[in-house]
Amino acid sequence: MTPNKELQESRMRGYFIEATREILKGEGLKALNVRAVAERAGYSYATLYNYFKDLNELVFxxxxxxxxxxxxxxxxxxxxxxxxxxxLKRRMIAYIQYFTQYPGIFELFFIERMNSIGSQHPTAAAIYRFTDRLTEADLAAMVGESMADKETAENIRLSLRNAAAGMLLFYMNRMQPDGYRTFMETAERQLDFILGKD
Amino acid sequence: MTPNKELQESRMRGYFIEATREILKGEGLKALNVRAVAERAGYSYATLYNYFKDLNELVFxxxxxxxxxxxxxxxxxxxxxxxxxxxLKRRMIAYIQYFTQYPGIFELFFIERMNSIGSQHPTAAAIYRFTDRLTEADLAAMVGESMADKETAENIRLSLRNAAAGMLLFYMNRMQPDGYRTFMETAERQLDFILGKD
DNA sequence: TAATATAATTAACAATGTTAATATTTTTCG
DNA sequence: CGAAAAATATTAACATTGTTAATTATATTA
Known part of the structure; x- marks a missing residue:
């Protein structure tokens, strides 16, 4: 019987990845460290380094x-x-809500430094373009029904991306505005302004 | 001769604050730690704790x-x-350029966790409202010459704040877009869209 | 089944924030 | 002035964390 090294290794990586995800979703980024991840994965902390360059790579x-x-x-x-x-508006609101629900995931996407992999990594680009992907169909529809021309649609795309990141940053990291209710009202207003009051 | 404790203490605080500023502007937030600050201030690292609750308070x-x-x-x-x-547009561009010039200051304003002081601290609000302050006169002028009504001005204010933070976040922390030139072009486009193409 | 390769663990180190214990300086007041 | 008391500063120490080195255990091979 020839052991499937591929499979074994990919399982091991999976255990650490799964543990990392759980901690991020639960206790958050502050609680994430090699020892906590390894314990939850059921291995010693040093074992992690046999499967990942370092914690930073793993988390991303x-x-x-x-x-x-x-x-x-x-x-x-x-x-x-x-x-x-x-x-489109509803989708952006859902996007924002997702991150407010999981502060640790917000920090991972926007705050955490990318050491090992360098910020020019595909992951950075994926985060950047994530809202584009979520809003693609709606923007196309708006262009289709002549609600916006192509250039306007492009500007809206850009504006949604930046506004969402900015609002989340202020709310999650600086508690501004200072309550969830107020925050979401401001967000709606911001989205309405970007999308036009139609 | 009765020694001026006030003055002495405020000078001591000043030495540490000055050292902190220098490191932030120069080597950046990553290089900031108690020992580096204290050394630059000319004191032992433990002395810092006689004048500040902790490093986090000092940095903010x-x-x-x-x-x-x-x-x-x-x-x-x-x-x-x-x-x-x-x-208004020029001022927002200058604001953005300031932070690209000093990554450590960007991180301080937007990225660094506020531990000691809590995010509801006046400092958090000051950061949030900073662009408002910078753009106040211009928005007033635009309302004055009926270029925008009051509600639109308010929406612009909001949009500038969020867009600037979002763009800086992506550029400084995720290297998106991936060169300074492209970044500034995108920023101009974003600002033009928010301000209207007039 | 012994030798070798592979993988996992424990030990160790460095960096950092913070506090405790100690030393030094300054102030007070007989 | 000069000792006692108060204040301030320094060094030692500890905890946490990431990472690597040394060691042990497990699996593979011949």
Whole structure:
């Protein structure tokens, strides 16, 4: 019987990745450290280094999974709508809500330094373009029904990305505005302004 | 002779604050630690704790000074303009440039966790409202010459704040877009869209 | 089944923030 | 002035964390 090294290694990596995700979603980024991850994975902390360059690499590997999860959440929240302005707004709100629900994931996407992998890593680009992906169909629909020309759609795309990141940054990291209610009201206002008051 | 304790203490605090500012502007936040600050201040690292609750408190005390410096920079860059749309745009560009020049200051304002003081501290609010302060006169001018009504001005204010923070976050922390030139072009485009193409 | 390769663990180190214990300086006041 | 008391500063020490080195255990091979 020839052992499947591939499979074994990929399982081992999976245990550490899974542990990392759990901690990020639960206790958050502050609670994430090699020892905590390894313990939850059921191995010693040094073993982690046989499968990942370092903790930083490991933590950014989780980004993809969280993007998928966030995307599902956004889908769920907007199933009933047709692509277009209204759905676009709802989708951006869902995107924002996802991160407020999981501060640790917000920190991972936007705050945590990318050491090992360098910020020019595909992961950085994926984070940057994530809202584009979420809003693609709606922007296309808006262009389709001549609600916006191509250039405007591009500007909206850009504005949604920046505004969402900025709002989340202030709210999650600086508690501004200072309550969830107020924050979400401001967010709606911001989105309405970007999308036009139609 | 009765010694002026007030003055002595305020000088001591000043030495540490000055050292902290130098490190932040120079080597950046990553290089900032108790021992480095104390050495530059000319004291032992434990002495710092006689004047500040902890390093986190000390570092956020610098925010005010940097805001003043940034404001001066913005003034310098826009002296020749009259208050109004064009100057507003220039001022936001200057604001953005200031932070790209000093990554450590960007991290202090937007990234660094506020531990000791809690995010509801006045400092957090000051950071949040900083762009409001910088753009106040121009927005007033635009309302004055009926270029925008009050509600639009308020929406612009909000949008500038969020867009600037978002763009800086992506550029400084995720290297997106991936060169300074491209970044500044995108920023101009974003600002033009928010301010209207007039 | 012994030798070798592989993988996992414990030990160790460096960096950092913080506090405790000690030393030094300054102030007070007989 | 000069000792006692108060204040301030310094060094030692500790805890946490990331990472690597040394060691042990496990699996593979011949």
């Amino acid at each position: 590997i989780c980004v993809n999974d969280f993007m998928l999860e966030c995307e599902s959440f956004v889908e769920d929240q907007t199933r009933q709508h047709q692509p277009g302005r209204q759905r | 005390i610098c925010v005010n000074d940097f805001m003043l410096e940034c404001e001066s920079f913005v003034e310098d860059q826009t002296r020749q303009h009259q208050p109004g749309r064009q100057r």
